[in-house]
Amino acid sequence: MKAAPFAYVRPSSLADAVGELASTDGGGKVIAGGQSLTPVLAMRLARPDTLVDINAVEGLGELRVRGQVLEIGATVRQRRVERDPISRGVPLLGLALPWVGHRELRSRGTVCGSLAHADPAAELPAVACCLDAVITVTGPGGARRVPARKFFTGAMTTALGPDDILTALDLPVAGRGEGFGFAEIARRHGDFALAGVATHVRLREGAPEATVTAFGVSDRPVTRDVTAELTAALDGSTETAERLGTVLPEAMYEAAEQLVDTDGDAHASRDYRRRLFRVLAGRELAKAYERARQSADEVST
DSSP: OOOOOOEEEOOSSHHHHHHHHHHTTTOEEEESSOTTHHHHHHTTSOOOSEEEEOTTOTTTTOEEEETTEEEEETTOBHHHHHHOGGGGGSHHHHHHGGGSSOHHHHTTOBHHHHHHHTOTTOHHHHHHHHTTOEEEEEETTEEEEEEHHHHEEETTEESOOTTOEEEEEEEEOOOTTEEEEEEEEOSSTTSOOSEEEEEEEEEETTEEEEEEEEESSSSSOEEEEOHHHHHHHHTTSOOOHHHHHHHHHHHTHHHHHHHOOOOOOSSOOHHHHHHHHHHHHHHHHHHHHHHHHHHHHHHHO
16 A cells, blocks of 8 residues: 555654644655555555654754663664763663664664654664653643653553644663663564563662553553562572562562453563563563673772
C-alpha cells in the first residue's frame, strides 16, 4: 500500500513548527526520523492531513552535557547517540541502543521519536523511565517538562497534545556507585521484544537502592522499586553477580505478577512473559549491582 495524500511543510523555527501543527486542527503529525511513522502511513493506519518535518528547525539537533544532564534534541539520531563519546556518561543508553532495530534504522531514527511513538515493546522509553528522565514538550502555550514515568499513558499514547512537539530528552549522568543492566528476549534481533528489562542500582554508603523497568509486558513501560528484593537476596553479604543472578529471579515473583499484565498472544502467553521477566530482571539486577560496586571501588581507589 501507499500512504494516503497529505500536505508537507518544513519550518525552520520551533515557533513556526508549533504554529503549523496547531493550524492543522489536530490533523497534523510531526516527522523527524520517520522510522516508526512511515510504515504506519504506508499501511494507512494513520492518515494525517499534514506532515510537519522538524529536521530544519534550529536547535533541535543538540547532543550535549549540561551540568549532570545529557540533553538529546528531537532530531538527534539514535546512531549518533550510540557512537558519540559524550553519551558514555549515561551507560544505560550504551547498553540499550544496540538492541534497537538494526543499524540502518538507528542511522535515521531519532531517540525522541521513539519516545513520542510510545511502542510498549520499545527500548528507549524503558530507558527514560528507568532513569527517571525528563521530557520537554513544546506547544502553543510554551514549553513544559514532563517526567518520563508520567509521559507514557498507554499503548502508543502519551501526554503529548495534538499541537505539541517533543523537543528534548534530559537523562541524568551516572555518578559514583551507580550500575545498570539491560536485556530483552525477541525471536530475532530487531523484532519486538517479548519481554525486556532495564535495571539501575545506586549504592549509598554501601546500601543499595534498586529499580527495574519492564517493557513488552504491559501497555507502557512499568517501573518498580526492587530495593527490598535485592537487599533480601544479599542478606547482609556481598554476593557475586553470578550468585545473585541465580537467587534474584525467584525474588522477582511478586514483581512479575504485578508488572506483567499483557494478554497472551500468538508469540507468548502471559505466564511465559512473567517467567522471562523474572529471569531477565534477576540477571540484570545482579549485573547492575556488581557494576555499582565496581564504580564505587574505582572512585575510592
